[in-house]
Amino acid sequence: MQVKEEKFECFSETERLVIRPLKKDDYENWLHEFENRNPSQHRHDQGKIDMSECTLEWFHNLVDQHQALARTDTAHVFGVFRKEDGIHIGMIDFSTLARNEFQWGRMGYNIHNQYWRSGYGKEAVKGALTMACNHLKFHRIEAHINLDNTPSIKLAESVGMEFECLRKGFLYEYDEWTDHFVYYKNFH
Template structure:
């Protein structure tokens, strides 16, 4: 399989979900679900977003950017779709932190808040982790989580990630340098779960 095929054709499925890169044809579905978001539930939920700049041309460029990031192995970004009706539920992404002797990546995940409490986060992250280890060949995956983001902590634990440490002043957000909890999983620990 060529690098391009491996990058653009990666897909995973469960009984309820499909995980794959965005395609240009996803625009209306993607936009509809972003527009359907409910107001924010807490500070880690962006809630409703201003989608006024998100024209179809803008989206085509976003898809191309995702493809380029995957080709250069900087990021691998997957959309989450519900099988029964094709609705766009959210996104899961991997950023490559280091290859060579480390094979180390960071995972991020987001489910639109109108679809919370259905197990889609857990199911999509499990699918993504399998892709990360089996197809993208990461050995170690980390989730960097704000110390007060209880939902993200529960999700990381539910897929078998373990708490490793707290990195002090790790990321600049909310107007200052904030601490992050580091949850991790590696290909050795994944096999035992």
């Protein structure tokens, strides 16, 4: 697996994927794949999304926001692209929870549902975890997962993340405070 540094950026290549920050010229590819999502498969899958406000200008602002977040080490947001044809198949992000003696971050991942059941999620998360360790210099990455999100739990386990605990009333979503499982991976 290759990891490269660029100005405020890093990317990773796996066997079938390139994981890198979005660029302004990704707009049409990015929009097309969001617009071609299948209907929702379960509660935690957004399925089809109204993309009408996602204009070219909106997207350029989004890319600028991602770059600003990376420069301040607040968050690092990556697109997931297939090597064979450059198609955008999903997103992965890392949020910095604490630095200094902790080097601790949170990971989120989402593969467009039209690309599920192809092993892309596992491959993308593994590649992204390599970046988290080698480029972003995290020691610990957590995934916070809804209790009923079985596909996400299976994905976390399949890449070697370990179950740590249940956090009660951890995140406000679905109009209530929800419990989450915490899965983690330590690198050093």
